Amino acid sequence: MTGVFHQIEQYGHEQIVYAQDKEAGLRAIIGVHSTTLGPSLGGCRMWKYSDEGEALRDVLRLSRGMTYKAAVAGLALGGGKAVVIGDARTQKTPELLKAFGRLVEGLSGRYITAEDVGMKVQDIDVIRTQTRFAVGGSNEGGSGDPSVMTAFGTFQGMKAALKAAGLGEELNGKTVAIQGVGNVGYHLCSYLSAAGAKLVVTDIYPNQLEKVVQEFGAEVVGPDQIYGVDCDIFAPCALGAILNSRTIPLLKCKIVAGSANNQLETEADGYTLFKQGIVYAPDYAINAGGLINVAAELDGYNQEKVLTKVNQIYSTIENILDRSGKDNVPPHVAADRLAEQRISEGRLQKKDNGGCCAVSSQLSASVSAV
Ligand code: NAD
Numbered sequence: 093m094t095g096v097f098h099q100i101e102q103y104g105h106e107q108i109v110y111a112q113d114k115e116a117g118l119r120a121i122i123g124v125h126s127t128t129l130g131p132s133l134g135g136c137r138m139w140k141y142s143d144e145g146e147a148l149r150d151v152l153r154l155s156r157g158m159t160y161k162a163a164v165a166g167l168a169l170g171g172g173k174a175v176v177i178g179d180a181r182t183q184k185t186p187e188l189l190k191a192f193g194r195l196v197e198g199l200s201g202r203y204i205t206a207e208d209v210g211m212k213v214q215d216i217d218v219i220r221t222q223t224r225f226a227v228g229g230s231n232e233g234g235s236g237d238p239s240v241m242t243a244f245g246t247f248q249g250m251k252a253a254l255k256a257a258g259l260g261e262e263l264n265g266k267t268v269a270i271q272g273v274g275n276v277g278y279h280l281c282s283y284l285s286a287a288g289a290k291l292v293v294t295d296i297y298p299n300q301l302e303k304v305v306q307e308f309g310a311e312v313v314g315p316d317q318i319y320g321v322d323c324d325i326f327a328p329c330a331l332g333a334i335l336n337s338r339t340i341p342l343l344k345c346k347i348v349a350g351s352a353n354n355q356l357e358t359e360a361d362g363y364t365l366f367k368q369g370i371v372y373a374p375d376y377a378i379n380a381g382g383l384i385n386v387a388a389e390l391d392g393y394n395q396e397k398v399l400t401k402v403n404q405i406y407s408t409i410e411n412i413l414d415r416s417g418k419d420n421v422p423p424h425v426a427a428d429r430l431a432e433q434r435i436s437e438g439r440l441q442k443k444d445n446g447g448c449c450a451v452s453s454q455l456s457a458s459v460s461a462v
Pocket of ligand 1: 239275276296300329
C-alpha cells in the first residue's frame, strides 16, 4: 500500500485522523480535506471495507468531493468526510455511535458530521448526545432527511440544463428516464410528475417501482434498458460510475441530470459526453440540495431560506453550462474550475486576514441567505 502521506499529498488534504475505541468496537478515519472556506462538513459512511487501505481511499475521495460541492454551492464550508469500518446492519451500536460522537467533538468543529451510507437520521440523534458538531438529526433543530431538498435541487438543475440544451425550461411534455427510485428518485418523480413530465423508471426493488407506478403513472423498464430509453433527460439516482464506455454508447438522451454521486467513471467519460453533444449537469453541483439543507442547521434551520438557496441550483447549473460553452470544456471541468476559483479566492482572503476563518464577501452573503 502507498504511504498515507503520499496519498494525502496527492489529494491535497489538511488532516487525516485515525481513531479506535476498543470497548465500543469503533475503528474510524476522518478526512479533513479543506477548511479554507469554513469548517469541513460531510457525512459519515459505515461500510464493511475489505481493508483499511480501501477505507482510506474512500474517505480521501469523498472528503475532497465535499470541498468542491460546498464551494460550488456557495457555502462557507470546507470538505470533510468520515468512514467507520464495519457492517452497519450488525455492528452499529449506540456505544459505537457515541464513541464516534466523542471523536468528532475532539476535533473542536474542524469537522462537522452528518449521515451517509449506513447512517440514518436516528443515528445522528445518538451521535449528537456527544458532540455539537453533527447535523441532519431529527431532534433539537435537526433538519432530518435531506433527500427532499436533494430532489428539489436536482429538479431546478434539470430546468437549467433543458434551457442550455435549447429545449426551453419547461418539464411539461418532456420524457425523463430515472435510474433508481429510492429516497431522492421518489421525490424527484413527484416534482417531475407535478410539472407534467412523462416518467420512465427502473429500480432493482419492485416495491419502490410499484409506488411510483401507482402514484405518478410511471412506465417501468429493466435496469439494463434504462440507458437506451429515448428521452430528453436521463437521471441517474442510484449508483456512481454509471456513465462509462459501456453505457454512454447506449444513451439516447439529450441531457444527463441526476442526483447520484460520482456519475462519471473516468474523466474521459465526461469528454465523451461533451463530444457527443449530451449536456451533462455535474453531479456534485446539481445534488447539493441535501448539503445546503443540513448546513442550514448551523445558522438555525429555516426552511424558507433553504428553499431559496436550493432554488439557486438553477443558476449554478446555468453558470457552469455557460462557462463550459464559452471555454469549450466539458461541464465537469467547468464545475471543477469554478470550485477551485472560489477556494483560491478564499485562501487569498484568509491570508489577508491573518489566516483566520475568512470567506469571500460573495460567499458570506450567500451563506447568510441560507
Ligand atoms: P437510496 O438508496 O434511497 O436509493 C437508491 C435506489 O437505487 C434504491 O431504490 C435502489 O434499489 C436503486 N438501485 C440500486 N442499484 C440499482 C441499479 N443497478 N439499477 C437501478 N436501481 C438501482 O439512495 P438515495 O438517498 O435516493 O440516493 C440516490 C443517489 O443520490 C446516491 O448516489 C446518493 O449518493 C446520491 N445523493 C443522495 C443525497 C440524499 O439527500 N439522499 C444527496 C446527494 C447525493
